[in-house]
Amino acid sequence: MNIDEIMRAAPVIPVLVLEGEADWAELARVFVGEGLPVLEVTLRTKAAVDAIRTMREVPGAIVGAGTVVEEWQLAEAKKAGSQFIVSPGLTDHLALAVAKARIPYLPGISTAGDVMRGLDLGLNRFKFFPAAASGGIPMLKALTGPFADVRFCPTGGIRPDNVQEWLALESVLCVGGTWLYAGPGDTTAEVAKRARALRDKLATN
Numbered sequence: 001m002n003i004d005e006i007m008r009a010a011p012v013i014p015v016l017v018l019e020g021e022a023d024w025a026e027l028a029r030v031f032v033g034e035g036l037p038v039l040e041v042t043l044r045t046k047a048a049v050d051a052i053r054t055m056r057e058v059p060g061a062i063v064g065a066g067t068v069v070e071e072w073q074l075a076e077a078k079k080a081g082s083q084f085i086v087s088p089g090l091t092d093h094l095a096l097a098v099a100k101a102r103i104p105y106l107p108g109i110s111t112a113g114d115v116m117r118g119l120d121l122g123l124n125r126f127k128f129f130p131a132a133a134s135g136g137i138p139m140l141k142a143l144t145g146p147f148a149d150v151r152f153c154p155t156g157g158i159r160p161d162n163v164q165e166w167l168a169l170e171s172v173l174c175v176g177g178t179w180l181y182a183g184p185g186d187t188t189a190e191v192a193k194r195a196r197a198l199r200d201k202l203a204t205n
């Protein structure tokens with residue numbers, strides 16, 4: 001799958017900060033079962049790389065590594081079987097390394113200059129990050145004016161009460177958010193409940 005196909009595979013990408021020990025395969029199965037198969041596991045925790053390896057084995061799951069900011073993390077993410085890479089920002093160095101590694105890439109942008117640098121690098125799919133703090137929907141609308149073919153995954157401040165507004169934008173293929181998984185102590189029943197509430201909400205569009 002290329003990055004466009006991955007972005008179109010689900011309206012919301014759960015951004016997962018996985019800590020401690022838990023049945024990560026079961027968590028992935030819940031998301032897949034609830035129609036959210038694209039998962040971003042942030043490389044912010046010790047558990048992340050093993051969790052990617054485990055979740056990757058769940059049928060239907062499309063598992064990527066997030067918070068990739070350095071080249072060694074890219075190598076780890078690739079070794080664990082990551083199907084895509086997400087970064088909070090965009091640097092030429094990392095973007096070229098990801099291209100060389102031949103993994104779909106979703107780097108973060110928040111300015112017109114970022115988008116232009118991405119286009120120079122052959123990229124036209126970006127994470128808009130941090131979406132709310134960078135000016136929210138008015139900023140993304142203003143940004144997309146000059147870049148008609150560019151598509152985004154806004155992340156950072158997306159919540160159940162504003163997710164529909166973001167997804168209604170033509171330039172938005174999907175959004176990312178951490179709210180679907182609350183961290184250690186969260187149960188798969190609670191996760192499933194949140195995912196179902198989201199699905200019901202999106203179905204009323």
Ligand SMILES: O=C(O)C(=O)C[C@H](O)[C@H](O)COP(=O)(O)O
Nearest residue numbers: 066067088155156157158177178
């Ligand atoms: O570390 C990264 O590279 C990230 O991916 C950052 C996350 O996308 C945001 O932290 C999402 O934050 P929420 O506003 O809680 O949904």
